[in-house]
Amino acid sequence: MTTPFIHRHAAHCETGTVAALLRDRGLDLSEPMVFGIGGGVFFIYVPFVKMGGIPLAAYRGAPGSIIKSAYKRLGVKVRVMRFRSPDDGMASLDRFLAAGTSVGLRTSGYWLPYFPQNLRFQFNAHHLVAFGKEGGDYILSDPVFEHPVRCPAADLRRARFTKGLFAPKGLLFYPEEIPANPDIKGAVIDGIRFTCRRMLVPVPFMGVAGIRYLSRQMRKWPDKLGMERAAYYMGSVVRMQEEIGTGGAGFRFMYTAFLQEAAGVTGMAAVSEAAGMMSETGDKWREFAVMGAKVCKGVLEGPGAYAEIADRVFDCAEREERIFRLLKGAV
Amino acid sequence: MKAKEVPQEDSILEGNRRACYAQDETGKYVVVPSRGWEVEKIINAQTHVEIDRSIEEARQEVMNGAASPLLYHMRSRQMTVSLLAATAGVWSWRVKRHLKPGPFASLDGAMLGRYAEALGISVEELNTVPAEPGAKRTP
Known part of the structure; x- marks a missing residue:
């Protein structure tokens, strides 16, 4: 006996996929809970690692890390498969679907026909759930879309076997064994501890220190890069914060949702207080995004504008340091 | 961010909506679908x-x-x-x-x-x- 798969709209592909696969197997956790347990917010700014000529900036951990950590902290045994041959990868997917098993897939977004044109980039770390096949079409629950979508087999095949950075190699995964009574409270506390450790790590380009580093670098962009390039750098940071499905403010709002739920689960007043602080910090990040976009549009110009924006980013770092010191003390 | 502040602007999503997290009337953060935001349109156009x-x-x-x-x-x-x-x-x-x-x-x-x-x-x-x-x- 199987119950029909229920699609739920999510902000982020990875957390949405993990939550959907667990939900389909009877463990109903919200996307923010999966996010918080799986590692939560992060920040990294590494100017000497360039992606497409742009310094690497990210508001969360590496692709795939949330999947791994969330399952681990919940005590879920997960089966992961990769394939050398696309034929094998598609045949294996068909067998799971025929048996009524929903599975997670890693794909490129570029080759998925239902993606909006302007969001199709050669980026290999998109995640989605496959839960059915009708004729030559796969029925997918792509968490960042409002409703389930259909995708022709040839397109899905291409998307699963793209090459390059984070090449998915047909990656397919699903929870094999879920504990009857998972220790949610323990997982939540583990998750918060992990996030505190990472945000407060004494490495100059990671966590809170990374945000301060970005702020210092930003100030120098106009002189160092010239106006056009500086605006491009600014846009790329805002893009990582708002364009890549983060739920707004570079995952800070989703993390607030997690902290609110976590406050209920743990009964800790400090976690509830941190949720309120994180909500305010998210608003500050949004203000930064608005100003950053003005720089890109040329409405705001000159070193003065960059200095003002850098001040705001610095303020976000201060706020996040206070939040994670508070949480660290509590858990 | 409050639910009513979630931008519903003309953007790049081709009629799709993006899930944002924002506060409902009770202050709880929930999923609020967004039609789009001018900011994302600007930074998307830049690339x-x-x-x-x-x-x-x-x-x-x-x-x-x-x-x-x-x-x-x-x-x-x-x-x-x-x-x-x-x-x-x-x-x-x-x-x-x-x-x-x-x-x-x-x-x-x-x-x-x-x-x-x-x-x-x-x-x-x-x-x-x-x-x-x-x-x-x-x-």
């Missing part, structure tokens, strides 16, 4: 200006005989030499060579077929470029 420019430059170079059509089609798939090489299963240095008109003209059908397959186009398309500007960067 596309750069991509479109590189595709159009390639088209001009092909028309002037300075590059092979492979350069144009590689750029219009937003690919780099190394990504095209990995996708087609061809060494990077060979791909680089094939970006020049002479070496490209002497490619056999099998090799052209590999590139066409990697780019998701037909061999006929691979051999030509559009006569007019107007970049197309997705299949």
